[in-house]
Amino acid sequence: MKLTRLLLCLCAAASLAATATFTPSLTDAAAQTTAPAPQVPAQATTIKVDGLKSSVTVRRDERGIPYIEAASLEDLYFAQGYVTASDRLWQMDLLRRNARGELSEIFGRASLDEDKRHRTLGFARVAESMAEKSSPRARAAIEAYARGVNAYIDSLDDKSLPAEFQILRYRPRRWTAADTHVIGKNFSEALSTTWRLDVMRAAFADLPAERQAELFPSRSPLDVLVVGADRKTEAKPPARRKAASLEPEGRDAEAARVVGESLALLRAINDDAEVERRSHERVGLYAEELAASNNWVASGKRTVTGKPLLANDPHLAPSAPSIWHMVHLSAPGLRAAGVTSPGAPGVIIGHNERVAWGVTNLGPDVQDVYRERFESENSRRYMTPAGWRDAEVRREEIKVRKNFTDAATEVVEHEVIVTRHGPVVLEKGAERYALRWTALDGDAAEFEGFLLLSTARNWDEFRAALKEYRGPTQNFVYADVDGNIGYYGAGQIPLRKSGDGSLPYDGTTDAGEWAGYIPFEELPHVYNPPSGLIVTANSRVAGDTYPHHLTHAWAAPSRARRIYDLLDAKKKLSAEDFLAAQGDTYALSGVHFREQVRKIAAEAGFARRDAEWRATLDALERWNGRLEPDANPPLILGEMRSVFLRKVVEGLAGRERAQEYRWPASAAFVDRLIRERAPEWLPKGMKDYAELLDVVHKEARAELVKRYGADESKWTWEATQLARFQHPLAGVPFVGGQFLVEPFPARGSGGQMATPNVGSGVSMRLVADAADWDRTRQGIALGESGDPKSPHWKDQLADWRAVTPRVFPFTPRAVAAAARMTTTLAPK
Numbered sequence: 001m002k003l004t005r006l007l008l009c010l011c012a013a014a015s016l017a018a019t020a021t022f023t024p025s026l027t028d029a030a031a032q033t034t035a036p037a038p039q040v041p042a043q044a045t046t047i048k049v050d051g052l053k054s055s056v057t058v059r060r061d062e063r064g065i066p067y068i069e070a071a072s073l074e075d076l077y078f079a080q081g082y083v084t085a086s087d088r089l090w091q092m093d094l095l096r097r098n099a100r101g102e103l104s105e106i107f108g109r110a111s112l113d114e115d116k117r118h119r120t121l122g123f124a125r126v127a128e129s130m131a132e133k134s135s136p137r138a139r140a141a142i143e144a145y146a147r148g149v150n151a152y153i154d155s156l157d158d159k160s161l162p163a164e165f166q167i168l169r170y171r172p173r174r175w176t177a178a179d180t181h182v183i184g185k186n187f188s189e190a191l192s193t194t195w196r197l198d199v200m201r202a203a204f205a206d207l208p209a210e211r212q213a214e215l216f217p218s219r220s221p222l223d224v225l226v227v228g229a230d231r232k233t234e235a236k237p238p239a240r241r242k243a244a245s246l247e248p249e250g251r252d253a254e255a256a257r258v259v260g261e262s263l264a265l266l267r268a269i270n271d272d273a274e275v276e277r278r279s280h281e282r283v284g285l286y287a288e289e290l291a292a293s294n295n296w297v298a299s300g301k302r303t304v305t306g307k308p309l310l311a312n313d314p315h316l317a318p319s320a321p322s323i324w325h326m327v328h329l330s331a332p333g334l335r336a337a338g339v340t341s342p343g344a345p346g347v348i349i350g351h352n353e354r355v356a357w358g359v360t361n362l363g364p365d366v367q368d369v370y371r372e373r374f375e376s377e378n379s380r381r382y383m384t385p386a387g388w389r390d391a392e393v394r395r396e397e398i399k400v401r402k403n404f405t406d407a408a409t410e411v412v413e414h415e416v417i418v419t420r421h422g423p424v425v426l427e428k429g430a431e432r433y434a435l436r437w438t439a440l441d442g443d444a445a446e447f448e449g450f451l452l453l454s455t456a457r458n459w460d461e462f463r464a465a466l467k468e469y470r471g472p473t474q475n476f477v478y479a480d481v482d483g484n485i486g487y488y489g490a491g492q493i494p495l496r497k498s499g500d501g502s503l504p505y506d507g508t509t510d511a512g513e514w515a516g517y518i519p520f521e522e523l524p525h526v527y528n529p530p531s532g533l534i535v536t537a538n539s540r541v542a543g544d545t546y547p548h549h550l551t552h553a554w555a556a557p558s559r560a561r562r563i564y565d566l567l568d569a570k571k572k573l574s575a576e577d578f579l580a581a582q583g584d585t586y587a588l589s590g591v592h593f594r595e596q597v598r599k600i601a602a603e604a605g606f607a608r609r610d611a612e613w614r615a616t617l618d619a620l621e622r623w624n625g626r627l628e629p630d631a632n633p634p635l636i637l638g639e640m641r642s643v644f645l646r647k648v649v650e651g652l653a654g655r656e657r658a659q660e661y662r663w664p665a666s667a668a669f670v671d672r673l674i675r676e677r678a679p680e681w682l683p684k685g686m687k688d689y690a691e692l693l694d695v696v697h698k699e700a701r702a703e704l705v706k707r708y709g710a711d712e713s714k715w716t717w718e719a720t721q722l723a724r725f726q727h728p729l730a731g732v733p734f735v736g737g738q739f740l741v742e743p744f745p746a747r748g749s750g751g752q753m754a755t756p757n758v759g760s761g762v763s764m765r766l767v768a769d770a771a772d773w774d775r776t777r778q779g780i781a782l783g784e785s786g787d788p789k790s791p792h793w794k795d796q797l798a799d800w801r802a803v804t805p806r807v808f809p810f811t812p813r814a815v816a817a818a819a820r821m822t823t824t825l826a827p828k
Contacts (some may be wrong), residue, residue, distance in 0.1 A: 043821040051078060051151050052827040058083055059819035063806065064784040064792035067328040067815045076331040077141045077345045079825055081148025081175070084325055088342040088786040089152065090164040091283075091321055093172045094728065095183040095343055098283050100124040101398065105409055106168050107728075108401040114279045116414050117272065119396040120423050121189075122440065127182035129442040134177070135468070138448040142177045145345040149175035162787060167735055169407050175343075183343045184446025184471060188439035190285040190316070191292060191472035193276065195367040195425075195435055196269050197553050197664075202503050203262035203657055211652070211680075215661075218552045220668040222561040222588070224535050226475075226487050227524040228543035259657075262504075265433070266660045268426055282728055284319025284763070288750055291538040291555040291664065292316055293360035294582070295475065296563060299532035300483040300770075304572045307771035308479035311578045312349055312358025315750065318760040320727040320741050321786040321793070324349075326778065326808070328815065329454070336454040337773075337810055339764055339780065346451045349766060351776065351810075354457045354481050356768035359474040360536045363664075364493045365500070365551040366438040366473065368514075370421045370507035374430045382419055382432075383508040392418040421507060434507060436514065438492045439472070446471035449490070459486055459527060466490035467520045475536040481770050487534045489524040489541065492517045493550065500549045518548050535564045537756075539665075556667035558588040558754050566756075575777065578767045583803030584756040585748040589667050590637055591625040596674040597640065597693065604690035612701060615712070627755055629718035629745035634753060635708075636715065639700040640693075641752050645670050647696060651683025667752045718745040723760035725782060725794075738788040744801075757803070765805045774814045779805030 056079040059067040066083045070076035085092065097103050101118035103111035118124075134142065153172055165171060204212060219230070280286035295312040303309050316323055324339035329347065338350015349358055373383045374391075381388045394416040399409040417424040419434040426433040438444055449469025456462040462478055466488050473491025478484075494514045499505065505512030524542045526534070539557035542550060566581045567573060598620060606613035616636055623633035645666060650658035663669070673681055677689045686692050708714050723746040727739035746759035762781065769775040781800045785792040799805055809818040 044824070045821070046824040046826055048828045049082065049151050049825045050154075050828045051147050052825060054827065056825040058823045058825060059815060060821045060823070061809065061815075061818040062820055063326070063779075063796060064790070065326045065328065065808070066784075067330070067809075067819070069330040071331065073331050073334065074140065074144045076329055076334070077144040078148035078151070080327060080329065080345055081145035081150075082152045082825065083148075084327070084340075084342055085149045085152040085175075087784055088321060088325055089149075089172060090162045091786050092149070092175070092179075092183075092343045093165075095186060095283055095341070096179045098279055099127075099182040099185045099189075101396070104412075105399040105401060106170060106407075108404065112398065112400060112412065113271075113275045115398050116396075117275055117279070119398065119414050120416050120425060121185075121435075122394075122416070122418075122423060123182055123185040124178070126440055126442060126444070127178040127185065130181040130445050131176070131178040133443055134181075134445065135448065138445070138451055139177065141345050141451050142180050142447075145180065146175045146177050163735075163738065163789075164729060167729060167732070168404075180343055180345070180447065181445065183341060185439060186280075186283060186285050187341070187446055188444070188472045189276070190280050190287050191361045191474075192363070192366050192437075192439060194363075194365050194551070194553060195369045195437075196266075196273060198367075198369055198502060198504055199262055199265050199269060200660060200662065202258055203266055203660060204653060205258045205262070205503075207653065214672070214681075215649070215652075215669060216552060216663050217665045217668045217672070218540065218554055220540075220557050220665070220671070222557040222668070222671075223540045224537075224557060224560040224564045225543045226529075226534055226536060226541040227489075227526055228545040230543045231545065261428075263656060263660070264428065265426060268428070272425070281317045281319070281726065284317050284323035286317035287315065287361065288761070291361070291363075291559075291750060291754075294535075294537045294559060294563060294756055295358040295360045295477045296533070296535040296567065296578075296581075297358075297477040297479050297485045297487075298567065298573050299485045299528065302532040302567075302571075302573050303771075304574045305769065305771035307481065307483060307769070308356075308485050309573060309575060309578055309770070310351075310356045310358055310477060310479040310485075310766075310768040311582060312360070312477070312764075312766045313582050314349070314359070314763050315758050315761040316763040318723060318725045318763070318781060320725040320730070320739060320782060322763060322780040322782050324764045324780045326780060326784060328808075328810070330812075334455050335810075337776075337808060338766070338778065340450075344447045344450075346447065347454050348447075348450050349764070350778070351768045351773060352454055352456070353773070355453075355462060356479045356770060356776075357453060357462070358477050358766060358768075361538050362473040362475045362489045362491065362536075362541065363538055363551060363554065364473050364489075364491075365502065365549075365553065366491075366493060368421075368436045368494075368496075368501045368512055369425070369504045370419070370434045370436065370512060371504050372419050372421070372424070372432045372434050372507040374432060377430050379430070380417065384420060385508070385510050389420070391424075394418065419507065433504065438470075438494065438517075441470075441492070444470045444492065458482070459484055462486070463488065463525075475538075475541060477534055477536065479768065479770050483770075484528055485532070485534060486527040487525060487536070487541075489550075490520075491523075493523070493548070494518075495548070500552070502552050522548060524550070531568075533564070533567055535560050535567070537563060553664045556589065556665045556754060558667065559756050559758075562586060562588045563756050575767050575769060575775065579765075579777070579803055579805075581756055582762075582765055582767075583747075585626045585628060587625060587627050587634065587749070587753045587755050589671055590627070590634060590641075590753045592671050593641055593674060594620050594623065594625075594633070594637055597637070600674075600690050600693050604694070606690075606694065606697075613697065616697065616701075627717050627721070627748050627753060627759075629716065629721070629747065631717045632712070632715055634717045634749075635704065635720060636700065638720075638753050639704055640696050641667075641670055643696045643700045643703070644674070644693070645752075647683055647692065648673060648681050651686075652681065667754065670752065717749075721746045721749055721759055725760070741782065741794060741797075762800070765800070765803065767805070773810040774807065776808050776810060777805040778808040
């Protein structure tokens, strides 16, 4: 909203820009006429391009997806850069500006805090180092890709630039290899930022250990383990007792100090979290509570074809255009298809001729925060085990646009302090908090491993490719044409000298130093499990017998459990079964909560004496457990869950801490609490859970009236779950309308009422068929083109809403039959 207000003065200039003529991209050229029938030869054009060694063939199908065929890998990646830029050039520029901290140069002060944040993290410096350290193969691919992007940029004049450049009145600078590396940091930030959870845990440090363990659950009876098992323990549960008083005089002095300090920090980092959220949502990479995706694979013994099936649907913030770009790549020694991020060569999720792969976020703890003691508030010297040491000081110069009538900028200086642990991300007087993070290591390459995956032919080569992967740790699932399936949790996960990184460390000591990373061979993995089924969905994958610490902050397991149960219920699975699971909107935790509410209400006789309770219980009785737009009960139930959680935490730790409690598996905590009804968790003064639930019900209904009005027929899931595919310029008067995707009701949800289909957060769907790659189905949320005037701006939206991704042709014969236009990129 702030950005939109500041863009108001663009209106006059933007109106002129909107009438400019545009040179069509390869996507647009392919769709300017009605697509011919399959038997009619495709349209053919030739474009002379400086920088190619040999001619490259680019076919486009009915969705505008490019099928790029080259005589060498160098020309292949050059052409991929050229073609991707023709579809998504402004999005590519936005992604690199976001990570580099250069948004203010085009958006003004509205994005200055975001730029400061990324300058502090130093993503641009890390990316430059990564470009220098890349392997010869990765460097060749990334540099060829950059040359292709630049060839397309060079083909544009001021009138043929994408609309966003014309509206904002600037030209893109040339693409570099470091730009590809830096956009990988957007993914790392979205998928591995956990340090704020460390501070939050510290804010509850005065609670008894058993209470902390329940409040911050890492285990659930719904867990779907992939690796190892849980040990059976005979330990008795802690004695049930009323919660002790948490008034300051009743606390241990040190615990009170830690709690008070952590609460002050939590208040400070709320702003930081909001800046990060805005940044991620703008580029389509916000992953709520790091819970970003479902994937699974079934072996041939579990499928109707006798060959493996593999599914993946990444969950990221809806954006226009999509964060993914579909592509088919072919050159000697490589034939692969799937999706990639605009700006990155190769295929990130997809398959080649022999192997398919999908990813979800594993989410291990790869960030530690250290409390550094400086000599004074303005000092640059801080204490280490060896004595006082000078911190590194960087002075960043951020260009900030003065106004929107021209592109003139002013410079804002930003000082960054870096200790031996990393950049200072929070300051509180003479104490500052520094961040250690795997993504800030100079060899933490997010995309390099994917280039190797495209040519992997078997499990051993798949593992060898993942050994080179240095991005945010992911759950990789695997399938091959020989019938094998597997799983690998790949990425860098630190080994610590002491502790597990779940609380801030004292930076004046070496207690929390990293001793290295979990060796690749010891990362969680499994090959051809007896069950013939592997499912991951950001929840706990490794049992107690796994020897290394991964994290305490797993996502709640309701999505993984629901998917596993759906698949395991059938002896033979088909692609249609996989699509049904991807589209499933059954809220497992919601149904569990509903049943407990009904049970408690029946015991207390609420329906006999309260008309509002009767209305609620009647609605819950009718609900089929699915989160569909016209459903009324989920809204009531969801609000009751939220109030229930808040009341319990507030009664235990006070209102201020209850407001800061945001644990990824809080849904598992709610499920356990309402099932077991442990008396020690009751807020002070309440005698039982019936009384608590009665208060919860009244407050939930009052909140719904306040938010949606007294007409209960309007309390539908649609009221809170609208799919909004946002473009950064959609709100700009006069010209923003061209980028607008009208909001529409979404099915399913994430968060406390999570379903396999998380609604608008589903960014892509894949069902790969190892029996016949030409039957593989894949699609993104909107379309291939970033140009709203293109037919391929949102032509995949109907398929996305129906959970019916189209077949993605793969073999040469199928690709030729699907072609609607063929463009030859010829050397000048």
